[in-house]
Amino acid sequence: MLFAALALVSLPFLDIELHRPDPWQELGRIGLGLLQPRWDDAASLAQAVLYTLAFAFCAVTLAVAAGGVLALFYHRWPVRVACAATRAVHELFWGLLFMQFFGLSALTGVLAIALPFSGIFARVFADIFAEQSTLPRQVIAPGRVSLSALCYTTLAQAWPQLTSYLRYRFECALRSSAILGFIGLPTVGFHLESAFRQGDYAEAACLLWVFYVMIATLRWWLDRRLIPLYCLIAFFVLPPSPPVSVSLLGEFVTRDIWPLALREGDYIGALAWYAQEVTRVVLPAAAYTVMLSLVALAAAGVVVLFLFPIASRVCVGRLAIAGHALLVFVRSTPELLLAFVFLLLVGPSALPAILALAIHNGGLVSYLTAREADRLPLRADHAHGINLWAYELVPRLFPRMFALLLYRWEVMMRESAILGILGVATLGFYVDSAFAQFRMDRAFLLIAATALLNIAADAVSQRVNRGLRFEADALARDC
Incomplete structure (x- = not known):
């Protein structure tokens, strides 16, 4: 209330x-486009779908690894604050930030999704681990390696919940990957925004239907036995990235994001x-x-x-x-x-x-x-x-x-x-x-x-x- x-x-x-x-004339055109989807260049459509999947797979792979490690230390407040700060910023904003020094590269897209998702995974994994029974760990002989104890007790109990959540989070990663196209990355969202801006609703509808089918059939094609193969292929499918300029990164962190008065030492003015x-x-x-x-x-x-x-x-x-x-x-x-x-x-x-x-x-x-x-x-x-x-x-x-x-x-x-x-x-x-x-x-x-x-x-x-x-x-x- x-x-x-x-x-x-x-x-x-x-x-x-x-x-x-x-708006009825425009909405009629949108409805007609949904009923009559069209895409003239099948190769570009397939490439956009592959890039969307590749960004999602690579980002989730990195985020699961980072989030799993952070979840083990999530009880410490510096880790909690760092994870909360990273997941609080939208992927699109991370993409705009990384674009300033990485450009429109694969690294920008992967990090823009992986960074906030790492914070999300850390929190969710820590919550799932905390909900598991402690009895299996108590019957393990003293002196066993902590990693083995984790794998055979807590992780074994939590595995069904973890896999269920990972499937849902991968669906979110696909949406995030598509949305990154709105800032210029070559995913489905890039062509979708272009089609809507040009009023070509038939092409936009084709992209939407492909995306809907991809989400709706997730349970069938996202087989856990094929996930390692998908992740390996994804790293080779990513678009080429230009060389990273360390000087641009250093200038962005030390100069660009701070006001002029602070850079000149005028603290009162800052x-x-x-x-x-x-x-x-x-x-x-x-x-x-x-x-x-x-x-x-x-x-x-x-x-x-x-x-x-x-x-x-x-x-x-x-x-x-x-x-x-x-x-x-x-x-x-x-x-x-x-x-x-x-x-x-x-x-x-x-x-x-x-x-x-x-x-x-x-x-x-x-x-x-x-x-x-x-x-x-x-x-x-x-x-x-x-x-x-x-x-x-x-x-x-x-x-x-x-x-x-x-x-x-x-x-x-x-x-x-x-x-x-x-x-x-x-x-x-x-x-x-x-x-x-x-x-x-x-x-x-x-x-x-x-x-x-x-x-x-x-x-x-x-x-x-x-x-x-x-x-x-x-x-x-x-x-």
């Missing part, structure tokens, strides 16, 4: 005015510059980002409540296959693309961003909630229809659903910053403007503010989740 109240309070401060455009930037740009943009993400979070909650039944066998029986297909379509569509379509419908405002975030994240949480609903044990005389939904499923699923929404809140805040590229006055809007003006000092400050904001959101969501678990345990004891 507190989150819902905060969302309602935030509404008057957001630009959600309907401009009543006349403090004045930072104060001006924080008060005039960072704080208003951060406040707008938080309010937009809160409204999107509340809207996503409404989406989940009414959307998860269509993919649950308990609710709709065999029709759940169609609902599952719809949710795959919703969660696989990049938020930028959804926001663009809503931009045509309601005009330029924050509303397209809110709707895009709510539908995309609501679709993902609906899918996970529907799977949880099908696992619930039900009595033989359980209710049916709306009574089953209102009195049986929602009360039992709500704590888990809300925990997932809180986890996605951090993601929504990251994505709301990215949607600023469409003109919404979030932190991402000013980051994109700073890069366009080659104001690296301002861009670095804004990205740091984005990281701090996401760290704060993560801390709040963890605190609320701990409270939910405490209330659930107390209720179980009372019962």
Whole structure:
């Protein structure tokens, strides 16, 4: 209720005015393109798909290795802070940063995904390891090597959860890889953005259908026995990278990202510059980002409540296959693309961003909630229809659903910053403007503010989740 109240309070401060455009001709062209996809150059399409897969495989391989090691030391606060800082910055921002000294290279794309994913894997792996029973480790003879003990006790127990999460995270990596095309890397997103900008919706639809099929068939072609082969091939498929200039990297780290006054030793002037930037740009943009993400979070909650039944066998029986297909379509569509379509419908405002975030994240949480609903044990005389939904499923699923929404809140805040590229006055809007003006000092400050904001959101969501678990345990004891 507190989150819902905060969302309602935030509404008057957001630009959600309907401009009543006349988009029906353009939407008709988009619909016709979806029904009649076309791509004239099959070789370029295959190359874009291969690059998208190669970036995802290479990045996830590196991130799993780094995240697995960091998870072992995640109980130490410097590791937790470092992981939170890396995962708090969106892949697109990492890509824009790395592009300044690596250029449009394979290294830029791989590191832009691998770095935040390492922080994500470290946190999730540490949580999974902490949930495992300690009894197997207690029966091992003293003096055994810690690595062997880890592999045969904790890792062995956690393996099903780890593999399940890795499959989901690889799907996220595919979306991230595609989105990196929006900054010029040769993935599916590069051709998708070009097709939309040129109004060639048949080509854009062909790319989308290929991407949807790639996501929908993931469980069949991502065989765990073939993953080592995929990863090996991916490193050879990556596009060529130019030589890395160490001098450019050093100049970027030591000069470009710091204000002129600080470089000249004028510390009073540097403090004045930072104060001006924080008060005039960072704080208003951060406040707008938080309010937009809160409204999107509340809207996503409404989406989940009414959307998860269509993919649950308990609710709709065999029709759940169609609902599952719809949710795959919703969660696989990049938020930028959804926001663009809503931009045509309601005009330029924050509303397209809110709707895009709510539908995309609501679709993902609906899918996970529907799977949880099908696992619930039900009595033989359980209710049916709306009574089953209102009195049986929602009360039992709500704590888990809300925990997932809180986890996605951090993601929504990251994505709301990215949607600023469409003109919404979030932190991402000013980051994109700073890069366009080659104001690296301002861009670095804004990205740091984005990281701090996401760290704060993560801390709040963890605190609320701990409270939910405490209330659930107390209720179980009372019962």
